[in-house]
Amino acid sequence: MSFEVCVKAAAGDPEILGDCPFSQRVLLTLEEKKVPYKMHLINVNEKPQWFLEMNPEGKVPVIKVDDKWVPDSDVITGVLEEKHPSPPLAPPPEHSSVGSKIFPAFVKFLKSKDPNDGSEQALLDELKALDDHLKDHGPYINGENICAVDLSLAPKLYHLQVALGHYKNWTIPESLSHVHNYMKLLFSRESFEKTNPAPDHVVAGWAPKVNA
Numbered sequence: 142m143s144f145e146v147c148v149k150a151a152a153g154d155p156e157i158l159g160d161c162p163f164s165q166r167v168l169l170t171l172e173e174k175k176v177p178y179k180m181h182l183i184n185v186n187e188k189p190q191w192f193l194e195m196n197p198e199g200k201v202p203v204i205k206v207d208d209k210w211v212p213d214s215d216v217i218t219g220v221l222e223e224k225h226p227s228p229p230l231a232p233p234p235e236h237s238s239v240g241s242k243i244f245p246a247f248v249k250f251l252k253s254k255d256p257n258d259g260s261e262q263a264l265l266d267e268l269k270a271l272d273d274h275l276k277d278h279g280p281y282i283n284g285e286n287i288c289a290v291d292l293s294l295a296p297k298l299y300h301l302q303v304a305l306g307h308y309k310n311w312t313i314p315e316s317l318s319h320v321h322n323y324m325k326l327l328f329s330r331e332s333f334e335k336t337n338p339a340p341d342h343v344v345a346g347w348a349p350k351v352n353a
Contacts, residue, residue: 150182160346162296172332
């Protein structure tokens, strides 16, 4: 069974994969499950008519399942797990929300113009919680085998690293060694190397929010 998936194209270059972490999450899931798929790169600033006809909301990612287009990365990865249960990627319930507050904390800190608003410390607290979890349960969220939570966190941590490094000259403290090791593991996986956007596309993608 082959899937069709629509994901964001790079701004200014519709032939290159764009900077959407939710699109990459879906692609990572397809790659890790070794599921064949056809990828459509969508210019979100000039969405093609065929795309809007089958997906009126115009959101990416969407995936075609049984002749029906399904949006939302949470829903899509659940469908993929159901239809392709091997290798299993569903995490145990107690680990399903690990790291879930990192991305909103990152966005708030990235957009912050006030160094005293607590947004940096809030991000550090979330990263420390992830580091503590990995210390006890690593190297991945659920131990030795990668799971869906890892595939959700990988693109978000990549965006965090690239965007904060560029816009704030900020890096994750070396003391969070388990997080650093975790990111190296994730970013070196074949699935990630095949699907990650170029750093300059990540930087460009966050520019409107940083400059708002």
